[in-house]
Amino acid sequence: MATTKLGVLISGRGSNMQAIVRACRAGRVPGEVALVVSNKASAPGLAWAAENGIPTCVLPHRDYASRKEHDAAVVSALRRAGVEWVCLAGYMRLLSPSFLAAFEQRVLNIHPSLLPAFPGLDAQRQAWEYGVRISGCTVHFVDRELDHGPIVVQRSVRVEDGDTADSLAARILSQEHEAYPDALHLLLTQPWRIENRRVVVLAGWQH
């Protein structure tokens, strides 16, 4: 199977990036992480990527006059690396319409709640404070609205009586590390299209 070049955008820890790299290297995802981009030089995930032989690139957003200019620089770096799909993994920036147009229907994000519940920052704490009994994570296409595009994969996590926001977040995170590879596997191994916000697989693939 052909290998798809992935670009992963991070701003911090990069554990989802690591999960994607491992899934590619294990053959679970027919892809290869061709570039990790961070808008923060201090992102711990950068060191891990470099130690693991993955090209990295730091493009601090403060070096650019506008979101559009920063995004143009990120798109150029991704293009130079031959990237076909973009995975946001803890990337703490909204993308401009021009970025989305450059990778139309090829930008994914992971969010630590069952969207459309609890979009935005600190979703695990939002869910815990609200008192839901089930939360989880969502891998979705990125569109112009925050945490909003068509859903590819969701995984649920039960909220236990003794949970804190942090313990819940930790269990959600381990599901994130399964969900992102699952979503990439689905999208890269089967023909699909988006119909009424649904990712419809055309060749009988079973979840």
Ligand code: GRF
């Ligand atoms: C994850 O919880 C992800 O869902 C959210 O940001 C966090 C990033 O964690 N978008 P990591 O950098 O992948 O470890």
